[in-house]
Amino acid sequence: MLGIVFAVSQYFFMSSFQRIEEQHTREMVQRTTSAFNNQLESLNRLNLDWASWDDTYAYVQNPSDNEAYVRSNFTDSTFTNNKLNFIFVIDNEGRQVYGKGFDLDIETEIEIPAFLHEHALSKALTYHEDVEEDEAGIILLPQGPLLISAQPILTSNDEGPIRGTFIMARYFDEDMINGLSDTVHLPLTVARVDDTNMSASFKAARSALSMESPIFIRSESEKTIAGYALLKDIYEEPALMFRVEMLRDIYAQGEAMMLYFTLALCGLAITFVYIVNLVTGRTVIARLERIGNFVNKISISGDLSTNLPTRENDELTVLERNINRMVDKLQESQEELNRELEERKKMAQKLEEMATHDFLTGLPNRLLLIDRFHIASALAHRNQERLAVMSLDIDRFKSINDTLGHDIGDKLLKAFGERITAIIRASDTLARVGGDEFILLMLETNHKEDASFIARKILESFTEPISIDGHWVHLSTSIGIASYPEDAIDLETLVKKSDAALYYAKGHGRNNFKFFSDGDVWLTGERRSKTQ
Numbered sequence: 054m055l056g057i058v059f060a061v062s063q064y065f066f067m068s069s070f071q072r073i074e075e076q077h078t079r080e081m082v083q084r085t086t087s088a089f090n091n092q093l094e095s096l097n098r099l100n101l102d103w104a105s106w107d108d109t110y111a112y113v114q115n116p117s118d119n120e121a122y123v124r125s126n127f128t129d130s131t132f133t134n135n136k137l138n139f140i141f142v143i144d145n146e147g148r149q150v151y152g153k154g155f156d157l158d159i160e161t162e163i164e165i166p167a168f169l170h171e172h173a174l175s176k177a178l179t180y181h182e183d184v185e186e187d188e189a190g191i192i193l194l195p196q197g198p199l200l201i202s203a204q205p206i207l208t209s210n211d212e213g214p215i216r217g218t219f220i221m222a223r224y225f226d227e228d229m230i231n232g233l234s235d236t237v238h239l240p241l242t243v244a245r246v247d248d249t250n251m252s253a254s255f256k257a258a259r260s261a262l263s264m265e266s267p268i269f270i271r272s273e274s275e276k277t278i279a280g281y282a283l284l285k286d287i288y289e290e291p292a293l294m295f296r297v298e299m300l301r302d303i304y305a306q307g308e309a310m311m312l313y314f315t316l317a318l319c320g321l322a323i324t325f326v327y328i329v330n331l332v333t334g335r336t337v338i339a340r341l342e343r344i345g346n347f348v349n350k351i352s353i354s355g356d357l358s359t360n361l362p363t364r365e366n367d368e369l370t371v372l373e374r375n376i377n378r379m380v381d382k383l384q385e386s387q388e389e390l391n392r393e394l395e396e397r398k399k400m401a402q403k404l405e406e407m408a409t410h411d412f413l414t415g416l417p418n419r420l421l422l423i424d425r426f427h428i429a430s431a432l433a434h435r436n437q438e439r440l441a442v443m444s445l446d447i448d449r450f451k452s453i454n455d456t457l458g459h460d461i462g463d464k465l466l467k468a469f470g471e472r473i474t475a476i477i478r479a480s481d482t483l484a485r486v487g488g489d490e491f492i493l494l495m496l497e498t499n500h501k502e503d504a505s506f507i508a509r510k511i512l513e514s515f516t517e518p519i520s521i522d523g524h525w526v527h528l529s530t531s532i533g534i535a536s537y538p539e540d541a542i543d544l545e546t547l548v549k550k551s552d553a554a555l556y557y558a559k560g561h562g563r564n565n566f567k568f569f570s571d572g573d574v575w576l577t578g579e580r581r582s583k584t585q
Contacts (some may be wrong), residue, residue: 085282112312139165446491
């Protein structure tokens with residue numbers, strides 16, 4: 054009987070703890086991947102600010118007439134402040150107009166590796182089908198892995214024609230790895246897939262990882278468990294593997310509980326044999342059967358909230374009290390484990406919040422916007438309702454940023470989002486998707502006047518200036534609106550069409566709004582899409 058109880062308990066308890074441990078490790082790997090993608094997205098947003106700038110646009114067309122642009126902008130402080138190792142400016146003929154390498158450790162200019170030159174001039178980075186196409190990812194160099202971003206060179210209004218490619222890159226070095234490790238609060242190790250001297254654990258993970266199965270969980274020892282993930286380069290080939298390692302606290306709790314339970318069962322067995330040898334009779338046998346049934350019930354159901362009743366004062370009563378103490382100890386261990394799992398759940402929720410929200414404004418980012426659009430469009434389709442997608446940005450924000458500085462600019466972006474959030478409904482979603490670009494998803498806009506009313510309220514809200522660090526700044530915004538399902542049924546197309554309406558609004562005086570469905574905007578949007 055006791056052997057069966059132990060076997061059943063061992064199977065159910067330990068397998069449950071192992072599943073919880075593996076699921077938690079997988080979540081930590083996914084959080085680390087999100088943190089890495091945030092680093093890459095940050096580099097891409099920085100590159101976008103430089104590539105979509107009239108000064109850059111003029112320089113790539115006439116470098117000899119705009120030499121002051123290089124002297125003013127590509128200083129050593131540009132590299133150190135933005136933690137960049139390389140900057141390239143490539144024209145449409147695939148020629149390097151400008152290129153500079155910089156060593157951040159010794160803060161001096163260095164020679165650009167020849168292998169990087171080949172990548173920078175390749176079509177994978179310099180060919181853009183339209184103004185919205187960019188490239189960001191990993192390149193493996195002999196000197197180390199490199200995070201690289203390539204953006205088409207456009208005007209400050211994000212308009213073409215494309216005049217070339219602006220490239221920024223930084224080494225994925227020890228400092229960046231340590232930063233990611235601090236973000237996820239776990240030890241992080243990175244290895245190249247082409248490293249012939251990688252450790253045995255990485256070799257085992259490499260054979261199990263693939264582009265279809267990019268995550269692998271492996272118990273490293275009795276005390277640690279590790280999660281591995283595979284990262285692609287810009288050519289969609291395996292480039293890097295990373296490993297997050299954690300102590301097996303959850304599994305150790307289960308082993309401790311099972312050890313205590315085993316010892317208790319052994320004590321129960323010894324006591325049982327002793328009492329059987331000393332005491333006979335129906336009363337003893339009945340009480341022992343009741344005790345055995347009680348223990349068996351606990352091992353199968355896992356319910357530790359009940360105790361054996363102790364009505365008499367004999368040897369069996371001592372056994373019953375010992376079992377009750379054992380159950381109490383097990384319940385305390387279970388409650389402690391539940392508290393620890395709750396804390397881990399809160400930490401996972403916090404990391405998920407960081408992965409789905411903009412780090413500067415706290416607003417939803419593009420990932421969360423896509424998720425909410427899928428839900429909203431499904432409900433709208435079922436209820437035959439309409440949605441509105443608004444594209445907004447701050448008029449002449451580049452000029453404000455250059456005049457007052459990036460710190461003030463960041464605070465203005467946050468204040469801009471707060472002012473709009475105070476106007477819209479709780480069911481609507483305002484997301485920051487990059488730079489001063491914002492997307493507003495509005496539900497239940499069954500009439501054009503519903504979206505017009507909110508757009509006017511947003512424009513009117515910026516008649517009052519914003520105070521930032523002693524500066525009173527007058528802002529205005531231009532708004533482009535596309536409707537679901539009239540203009541499109543997918544978010545990507547709706548955003549493109551709302552962008553077209555936004556550009557039209559900017560071209561007609563700014564500080565106003567336009568619908569894509571308006572005839573003149575529609576024609577403008579059509580001409581623009583054909584030129585892309």
